[in-house]
Amino acid sequence: xxxxxxxxxxxxxxxxxxxxxxxxxxxxxxxxxxxxxxxxxxxxxxxxxxxxxxxxxxxxxxxxxxxxxxxxxxxxxxxxxxxxxxxxxxxxxxxxxxxxxxxxxxxxxxxxxxxxxxxxxxxxxxxxxxxxxxxxxxxxxxxxxxxxxxxxxxxxxxxxxxxxxxxxxxxxxxxxxxxxxxxxxxxxxxxxxxxxxxxxxxxxxxxxxxxxxxxxxxxxxxxxxxxxxxxxxxxxxxxxxxxxxxxxxxxxxxxxxxxxxxxxxxxxxxxxxxxxxxxxxxxxxxxxxxxxxxxxxxxxxxxxxxxxxxxxxxxxxxx
Amino acid sequence: xxxxxxxxxxxxxxxxxxxxxxxxxxxxxxxxxxxxxxxxxxxxxxxxxxxxxxxxxxxxxxxxxxxxxxxxxxxxxxxxxxxxxxxxxxxxxxxxxxxxxxxxxxxxxxxxxxxxxxxxxxxxxxxxxxxxxxxxxxxxxxxxxxxxxxxxxxxxxxxxxxxxxxxxxxxxxxxxxxxxxxxxxxxxxxxxxxxxxxxxxxxxxxxxxxxxxxxxxxxxxxxxxxxxxxxxxxxxxxxxxxxxxxxxxxxxxxxxxxxxxxxxxxxxxxxxxxxxxxxxxxxxxx
Numbered sequence: 201x202x203x204x205x206x207x208x209x210x211x212x213x214x215x216x217x218x219x220x221x222x223x224x225x226x227x228x229x230x231x232x233x234x235x236x237x238x239x240x241x242x243x244x245x246x247x248x249x250x251x252x253x254x255x256x257x258x259x260x261x262x263x264x265x266x267x268x269x270x271x272x273x274x275x276x277x278x279x280x281x282x283x284x285x286x287x288x289x290x291x292x293x294x295x296x297x298x299x300x301x302x303x304x305x306x307x308x309x310x311x312x313x314x315x316x317x318x319x320x321x322x323x324x325x326x327x328x329x330x331x332x333x334x335x336x337x338x339x340x341x342x343x344x345x346x347x348x349x350x351x352x353x354x355x356x357x358x359x360x361x362x363x364x365x366x367x368x369x370x371x372x373x374x375x376x377x378x379x380x381x382x383x384x385x386x387x388x389x390x391x392x393x394x395x396x397x398x399x400x401x402x403x404x405x406x407x408x409x410x411x412x413x414x415x416x417x418x419x420x421x422x423x424x425x426x427x428x429x430x431x432x433x434x435x436x437x438x439x440x441x442x443x444x445x446x447x448x449x450x451x452x453x454x455x456x457x458x459x460x461x462x463x464x465x466x467x468x469x470x471x472x473x474x475x476x477x478x479x480x481x482x483x484x485x486x487x488x489x490x491x492x493x494x495x496x497x498x499x500x501x502x503x504x505x506x507x508x509x510x511x512x513x514x515x516x517x518x519x
Numbered sequence: 520x521x522x523x524x525x526x527x528x529x530x531x532x533x534x535x536x537x538x539x540x541x542x543x544x545x546x547x548x549x550x551x552x553x554x555x556x557x558x559x560x561x562x563x564x565x566x567x568x569x570x571x572x573x574x575x576x577x578x579x580x581x582x583x584x585x586x587x588x589x590x591x592x593x594x595x596x597x598x599x600x601x602x603x604x605x606x607x608x609x610x611x612x613x614x615x616x617x618x619x620x621x622x623x624x625x626x627x628x629x630x631x632x633x634x635x636x637x638x639x640x641x642x643x644x645x646x647x648x649x650x651x652x653x654x655x656x657x658x659x660x661x662x663x664x665x666x667x668x669x670x671x672x673x674x675x676x677x678x679x680x681x682x683x684x685x686x687x688x689x690x691x692x693x694x695x696x697x698x699x700x701x702x703x704x705x706x707x708x709x710x711x712x713x714x715x716x717x718x719x720x721x722x723x724x725x726x727x728x729x730x731x732x733x734x735x736x737x738x739x740x741x742x743x744x745x746x747x748x749x750x751x752x753x754x755x756x757x758x759x760x761x762x763x764x765x766x767x768x769x770x771x772x773x774x775x776x777x778x779x780x781x782x783x784x785x786x787x788x789x790x791x792x793x794x795x796x797x798x799x800x801x802x803x804x805x
Contacts, residue, residue: 354762
């Protein structure tokens with residue numbers, strides 16, 4: 201009984217996200233349509249014969265109406281047939297497959313580092329709210345959210361790689377490194393990525409907790425003499441789990457912006473750098489596939505955030 | 520509490536209760552705007568003028584922030600770069616705010632299907648990761664100034680729309696608007712005469728935050744080499760151009776990035792100083 205309402209809500213969320221993804225795919229496809237000139241001519245270069253252009257146009261379905269091409273492209277996306285890169289003719293699927301694990305590794309390590317750090321910061325700031333500690337955390341987190349990632353990255357490289365020689369400035373790895381070597385390689389990129397995300401997550405965690413702390417049952421606990429730490433951890437935290445899970449998922453979606461900068465500055469062979477390179481060479485099939493992949497990850501994270509909010513709301517869960 | 524409830528009808532009181540940090544932020548931001556306006560008068564050297572034989576030179580009396588990868592004066596480059604960084608971001612923010620506020624107030628004032636359709640399409644737009652969308656746009660249309668400003672404006676219109684609409688819906692339900700409606704005023708009169716004047720403060724706060732996001736977006740694009748194109752160079756491009764100097768610890772790579780940080784942190788302090796801290800919570804969607 202009770203699960204029915206929740207399942208229906210979650211089902212509606214998933215459905216809405218699928219529709220959203222479709223709308224995004226349409227936008228991404230229209231982006232390609234804006235490109236002036238015949239793609240087949242661009243691929244073959246200046247010296248192409250008319251026959252070659254006509255042949256390639258037919259092979260790429262360029263003679264078909266745009267709506268049909270969109271459907272063909274969409275079908276290819278779903279079935280994993282992503283077409284060929286315009287620059288070197290490699291299969292887009294193979295290019296992405298070679299880079300995706302690297303990006304997932306970087307993102308996973310960042311999540312592993314930033315979630316505990318952010319929770320610790322946010323919860324302690326909520327326990328000692330109004331104190332100097334809380335003020336300092338608040339100012340530092342606002343500052344780190346409003347600073348560009350490349351400033352954090354360049355300062356980190358300057359201090360730890362150039363001045364102190366502790367860590368390498370580039371995140372180049374060939375997979376055979378030892379554990380200590382791996383840590384050395386990943387320390388700077390992960391730290392840079394975590395910087396803004398931890399700040400964002402800590403602020404949202406604190407806000408969620410403080411919101412709960414203002415309710416009257418918490419006031420009751422305070423009045424009967426419960427120590428502050430116990431009030432926060434025992435009374436308030438369980439009721440703030442939903443908003444906090446929501447905050448974590450939303451903050452992790454900011455990874456998408458950061459990873460583009462971090463992979464570029466540390467010369468890390470990941471998916472985001474593949475996409476940046478593709479943009480500078482206007483390699484549209486590759487850009488489309490990367491953009492769709494990134495948007496899917498993004499929507500998944502937002503979906504997790506929504507589901508966490510639904511599951512943690514007792515009014516919905518226990519109806 | 521007053522800040523959390525924009526529904527209260529209140530007059531605009533700017534400049535009252537300005538904290539020390541807020542004052543500091545205002546001075547920093549005001550200073551940068553002056554710099555952007557007066558760059559040619561302030562800069563000692565031209566934008567493209569190679570003035571030193573040393574590349575990636577250190578800070579010195581002659582070149583206060585060192586020299587860049589071609590031997591140009593970094594301070595002068597930063598002064599000129601302020602025009603692009605601040606100018607483009609201001610233009611994009613103004614465009615986003617104009618579209619967002621107009622559509623948001625219109626949606627709130629008309630309600631019904633118009634409101635529904637507009638809100639849903641803005642929700643779609645807001646769920647695109649910003650930098651990703653910008654990359655696709657730049658790939659398709661090239662990195663010209665109108666494309667950059669337009670893209671940034673499109674990315675940040677939905678956020679401005681959301682804030683404007685939610686504030687306007689609150690005001691729309693208040694008695695003086697009902698009275699105006701009962702008087703038989705037209706929708707656009709109600710929008711301009713009754714609703715807009717009462718949403719100035721929340722909208723200004725939002726304008727500041729959006730400006731920060733747009734500065735970060737545009738400089739990130741420039742840093743990737745996909746933003747404003749040479750010979751024009753904003754602060755993000757200066758970091759990119761001088762990235763090789765990082766190995767020598769050259770101020771040429773650090774200082775432009777620090778300039779961005781002072782601007783964005785300054786705007787944030789200014790907003791907090793004007794009492795926008797509470798409202799910031801629901802504007803966090805970078």
